[in-house]
Amino acid sequence: MADTLLSFNNLKIEATAYPPGEPPRHVVLVDGVSVSVEKGKVLGLIGESGAGKSTIGLSAMSFGRGGVRLTGGEIVLNGRDIRTASAGALRDLRGREVTYVAQSAAASFNPAKKLMEQVIETSVAHGVMTKAEAEARAVSLFRQLSLPNPETIGNRYPHQVSGGQLQRVMTAMALCPKPDLVIFDEPTTALDVTTQIDVLAAIKRAIHETGVAALYITHDLAVVAQVADDILVLRHGKKVEYGSTDQIINAPKEAYTQALVSVRSIDHAEKPQAAPVLSVQNVTARYKGTSFDVLKNVTVDVAPGQTLAIVGESGSGKSTLARAITGLLPPASGRITFAGRTLSADLAGRTKDDLRELQMIYQMADVAMNPRQTVGTIIGRPLEFYFGLKGAEKEKRIQELLDQIEMGKGYADRYPAELSGGQKQRVCIARALAAKPKLIICDEVTSALDPLVADGILKLLLDLQARENVAYLFITHDLATVKAIADKIAVMFKGQVVRYGQKTDVLTPPFDDYTDLLLSSVPEMKLGWLEDVLTTRKMESAGN
Amino acid sequence: MHPVLKLVVQRVALGLLLLLAVSAVIFLGVEALPGDTAQAILGQQATPEALANLREQMGLDQPALTRYFQWLGGVVQGDLGTALTNKADIAQSIGQRLGNTLFLAGCAAAISVPLAILLGLIAARYAGRWPDKLISGVTLTTISLPEFVAAYFVIFLLTQVFPIFQPVAMVFPGMSFWAKLHAVALPVIVLVLVVLAHMMRMTRAAILNVMQSAYIETAELKGLTPMQVVWRHAFPNAIAPVVSVVMLNLAYLVVGVVVVEVVFGYNALGQYLVDHVTKRDVPVVQAVGLIFAAVYIFLNMAADVIAIVANPRLRHPK
Incomplete structure (x- = not known):
């Protein structure tokens, strides 16, 4: 395929575990996973913790966290295998071709440096653009991501902005050097539900407007259903199911995927009022x-x-x-x-x-x-x-x-x-x-x-x-x-x-304003939910 | 008031209070010694009448509290009293030697602090690999050598094997800056060897600690070189612990180097203090003790202030 950006072929990732009181143990984190991402498309990686989704995400930059080793298969990015590339070649592609948005933006920004300095660092270090160009692009990205005061927010330090804003600044940091691929690693998981919906909408719009491809990693199927074109379901480092978002959500084939889709359908009938304890x-x-x-x-x-x-x-x-x-x-x-x-x-x-x-x-x-x-x-x-x-x-x-x-x-x-x-x-x-x-x-x-x-x-x-x-x-x-x-x-x-x-x-209903906001912000497991909510809200605020 | 300014003012006020407390402790300590200045001047054979006369003459019959405040009042005005042994004005004697002490400490610091931080950065960059082991091995060896052994070794090497320097570090007023620098080269080398390891190890440990942070991974994923990661992202967050150790070592360079002074015959405060301790010259001991305490307090205060200013959360409140 001519427009394939990244493909994993039979990827194998291993590590050595050191359980307390036992001899070191060899563990396989990812076993024989093959999947590809086309230019400008979003692939959702989903699974519970330990499924290997972050490990696969980072392997798209040929990066192994801690003692994680990429031991087998191919990682083909822009037509070349990067799994065994030299340290220098990897430095060249990291931050230029592929960038990363972490779960906790609060921990992922250097507390001692201003936001702008960190946002444009990659673009300047890789010679993609001059400092002035990068700053101008950063400001326009801040605006695109609906950050308040886009002109001046870059002069602030990480502790001076809120968690939801920081997550959007990190998205701007990832998009600034005009990469081919962005890895979003649980970017909204640490946020409140009413904040999550805004960040999610901002990320989706930014992906759409810049035409960048993305790997979107999350454990929340309802969230990934809003942004991904295709979804790969992972469990214990192995592929469970791969298909279009529509198929995975509406017609899952595998029992595990069905369990994920129908999760939280516990039916609990409410008990009648009684004297309090x-x-x-x-x-x-x-x-x-x-x-x-x-x-x-x-x-x-x-x-x-x-x-x-x-x-x-x-x-x-x-x-x-x-x-x-x-x-x-x-x-x-x-x-x-x-x-x-x-x-x-x-x-x-x-x-x-x-x-x-x-x-x-x-x-x-x-x-x-x-x-x-x-x-x-x-x-x-x-x-x-x-x-x-x-x-x-x-x-x-x-x-x-x-x-x-x-x-x-x-x-x-x-x-x-x-x-x-x-x-x-x-x-x-x-x-x-x-x-x-x-x-x-x-x-x-x-x-x-x-x-x-x-x-x-x-x-x-x-x-x-x-x-x-x-x-x-x-x-x-x-x-x-x-x-x-x-x-x-x-x-x-x-x-x-x-x-x-x-x-x-x-x-x-009828709800008070806050309960309404809270209830309507909870992601639902259906396609187009995000757009529906945003449209409804826009109409309501226009009506007011 | 800006929170940083408030914290700094607090620290300075606390430092002054501490200095006052130290002055009281020094005074009490000397007071607690058996015998007094009059006894020391007149010796064991003095008659009680002669002692009483001298005490009255020197004001030693006054209550301790009165004498403390008289001494303190003098100190605040720059009058440290006169030495018993040679009747010289202490402030004057100290002035020149303090200059020598600070010159030696300053030279040693100017080399050792940047060198230690650089070596610490390199050791952290190559943690666990041979450059780290080499740097740690060499600096730990030099810190393990007693100062006088290091001193004699350096003398032997640089005056006998390679006769570049003089074994005696004589400085006197009117010497040119370069001549002075040449004269103190050997003691400076010895002091650098002695203080290097501590600061280097702390820099390395502080940076390795910061290297565990999530933002270091972010920096690596930006495709920065390892040295850029260490210098731009790790070091700015490791300043506070490094500065506190640097300041402790600077204090040591000012007050703790009497052995090196003696070996090289360098005329500075340490030797002056030891001389007068052996002669039981109480006013001199009190004065030098107070100066040393002031140096310690000032440097630690400076470390606190730098740590406060280096913290972006304090510098830029929400």
Whole structure:
């Protein structure tokens, strides 16, 4: 084909893993993948973590992160194999023919240099254009990407602009040297959903207007459906399915792809209203030494055996509410009653039963466990602390809990590092359950997990709720998760609850402005969704 | 007020406060020694009457607090008192020797700081490979040698084997700058060898730490050469830890080089201090101690200020 820009032929990528306490192990990250990208087209790479999508993306620049080695096959870019090219030849193509947009723009910009200096660096270093030309192009790209103050934003430092803006500046940085191919590696994953839609639209428009080809890497099929022409589904480093976006979304052939498309279709009927176990009344909170209210007059409650979902974007006060309920941030005013008694505002004033009956599970299971303790020790600690269990009795209860989280016998002696992300989160759930709580606060517990794994965790949580009659206060930014698990919903915005009630009421129009924005920003798994939303919004703002 | 200015003013104020505290500690320390200045002048055989007379004459019968403030008042006006041994004005004696000390330290710093940073950059660029191992090996060897061994080795090499320099670093007022430079060449070489490794290792470690950052990968993916990556993207973010170690070494070059001064017969503060400690000349010891403390405090303060100014988050608030 004359217009093929990049093709992987039977690509093989390997690395050496160093598991703790074991001899080094040889692992194959990508095994026999063949796919090609035509000029001006967008190929979506999709799969869960460990599927090898970023590894393949970086191999388009013949780059292996850490000790990753490109060991076999061909990577043909503009008619030549670059897999075995010399370091000098690679430097010449990186940043000129192929550029890269990373997931976390905040970490990928040098904090000590102005944005403009970094945006034009490649163009100037490779002699593509002069400094003045590059600056002019950067400004026009800033404008194209709808950045505020395109003329002057380049004089700012990375910490002076928001995450969504930084991601767009990074896109401008990638497009500046007029490359043939841009690799987008999860460019919107770290953003809030209302920010994601703007960045996604900006990226799509920029790709379209510059005519550049792109590899778009993401774990979110609904997102990639909006930008890609073709999609390659990957699992464990192997090709699962390849086809046009239309075919993958609407007529997936492989069972794995079908599972990805139908993910988050858990149907959860809402339970009727009942007397609350936890009741938060008019709580206002601020941090020490400040006068800014991070929580304003928040009133919500949760019934036994039910789930209240707290929804909102980063900075909306969701986790702060959890901190107020657990006593880590004593409220300035308001009252919190729990199981019929008023909780002391301060952690120090709470009884052991208060502590026991109110447990937490966190987003990062990794850092919520002591890496030097075994699973058995981690789960056994609350058993000892709250119930004084010892010896055989404790072992028996640990095994019961492990059975409840659907993990087998051998796991009690393992260390957290030997578990997968989903298993780690299950251990954290078991640790919370061990205390026999009345309420568990779940703070973004599925956000760091792959969709299929997250689904498993949600099902487990629902199952445990039915058996143990435990209530959940479920904090999340993800509306699909909310639909799957909530009985009641509170939408938070800038420290206030803007909408609150039974699930069906909250999710049924008419909406307030913010809830409308939030709901309409969640990517849907259908082609043309992005354009539909943007058109609707444009019409609405024109109507106003 | 701009946050940087506020932080800098805070640091300077803190430095002055610290200096005041140090002056009190020095005074108390000397005070705690058995015997006093009058005893030291008159010796063990002095009669009690003679001692009492002298004490009254020198104001030593005053309470300690009064004497402390008298001393401090003098220091603030540049009057460091007179030496007991030769009745010379201390400020004058120190002035010339402080000049010599700073000249030697300045020469050593002018060579060692850029050299150490350059070697650190090269070592970080080739981390784990032979240039790194060579640089680390050589500098760690020179830091492991006691100063006087290094000094005698350098003397032997550069005055006997290759007779280029004089073994004695004599400087006197009226010497031309170049003659002075020639005279201090040997001690400068020795001091460079002594301080190089510490700064080099810190530069290397700080850069390798920064090299783990995501923005370094971004720079590599821009197709920059490894040295461009290190110099443009890693080094600007590694300045703060490097500067603090550089300042510690500069302080050492000013206050800790008495052995080198003695070996080369260089007339500077270190030797002056040691001479007067052996003679129990209390006012001189107090004065030099205070100057050394001031040097330490000033250099560390400068390190703090540079670290503040080098931080873009502080320099350019949101």
